[in-house]
Amino acid sequence: MKYSTSPPISRCNSPSSPLFYSNSSPNMPMPVTYRHNCTSAASKCYKYLRKLLKFEQMDFEFALWQIIYLLVSPQKVYRNFQNRKRTKSQFARDDPAFLVLLGFWLLLSSIIFAIVLRLSFVQFIKFFFYTTFVDCIGVGICIATLLWYIANRYLRYDTTQDVEWGYAFDIHLNAFFPPLIILHILPMCLYASLLSSDSFTSRFLGNTTWLVAIGYYLYITFLGYTSIEILHRTDRILWALPIFLIIYIVLLCIGMNLSYQVTQFYIYRL
Numbered sequence: 001m002k003y004s005t006s007p008p009i010s011r012c013n014s015p016s017s018p019l020f021y022s023n024s025s026p027n028m029p030m031p032v033t034y035r036h037n038c039t040s041a042a043s044k045c046y047k048y049l050r051k052l053l054k055f056e057q058m059d060f061e062f063a064l065w066q067i068i069y070l071l072v073s074p075q076k077v078y079r080n081f082q083n084r085k086r087t088k089s090q091f092a093r094d095d096p097a098f099l100v101l102l103g104f105w106l107l108l109s110s111i112i113f114a115i116v117l118r119l120s121f122v123q124f125i126k127f128f129f130y131t132t133f134v135d136c137i138g139v140g141i142c143i144a145t146l147l148w149y150i151a152n153r154y155l156r157y158d159t160t161q162d163v164e165w166g167y168a169f170d171i172h173l174n175a176f177f178p179p180l181i182i183l184h185i186l187p188m189c190l191y192a193s194l195l196s197s198d199s200f201t202s203r204f205l206g207n208t209t210w211l212v213a214i215g216y217y218l219y220i221t222f223l224g225y226t227s228i229e230i231l232h233r234t235d236r237i238l239w240a241l242p243i244f245l246i247i248y249i250v251l252l253c254i255g256m257n258l259s260y261q262v263t264q265f266y267i268y269r270l
Helices: 018-022 042-052 060-072 073-088 099-117 120-157 165-195 201-226 234-254 256-267
Strands: none
Touching: 042 201, 060 073, 060 099, 060 165, 073 234, 099 120, 099 165, 099 256, 120 201, 120 234, 120 256, 165 201, 165 256, 201 234, 201 256
């Protein structure tokens, strides 16, 4: 009796699996894109969201480390993303602890905003939901989708792999945290004494905080896409900096305080 030496069929032994190609004819060409595991993006998203209800499984200590180093040394944060790619075959986070801590900082910034501007409880709730679901998540989805498309369409030179959308959104969350501190917390501490006045010092401080925040966002975004080996010419992300610098100078010359105007916009929305 002869026994077959072929490997058992598994759910991953499909045309999209490396195992399939290892047992196929050597003359068969590799597909344009394939994944190193059979876990779909929808399955990864489901597992990620399911962990949001399991705080005991989250690594808050490591997430706090990431938050601190996003302010002082963002390069170290992206080294960890590269290690995750080598060990788990994905760049995107699989632990929602960072998202939970970011939500805490959004709540804290909303409380400070409400105290300084003496908002009612209902206005505070509206502001919190607006900054969370519009400023952070809504705008983040738009920016992440745009950069994800540009990266895969114009910056990718290795067509056998692609940039994960989840990682593009992670880059946005990383880049969003420093501006959250710079724009939502620091200006509120200075609002009563400086930012609400019409002096040049007030305009300089208000507009400079925006320039620094945008610079932080662009730099961390640049680091995120530069850490992906299949991309090139990622330095073009920084080309937007001179544009914002010109806008900054123009706003100073015309006497417009951007921080004050944005604060008034939030008040009007509430």
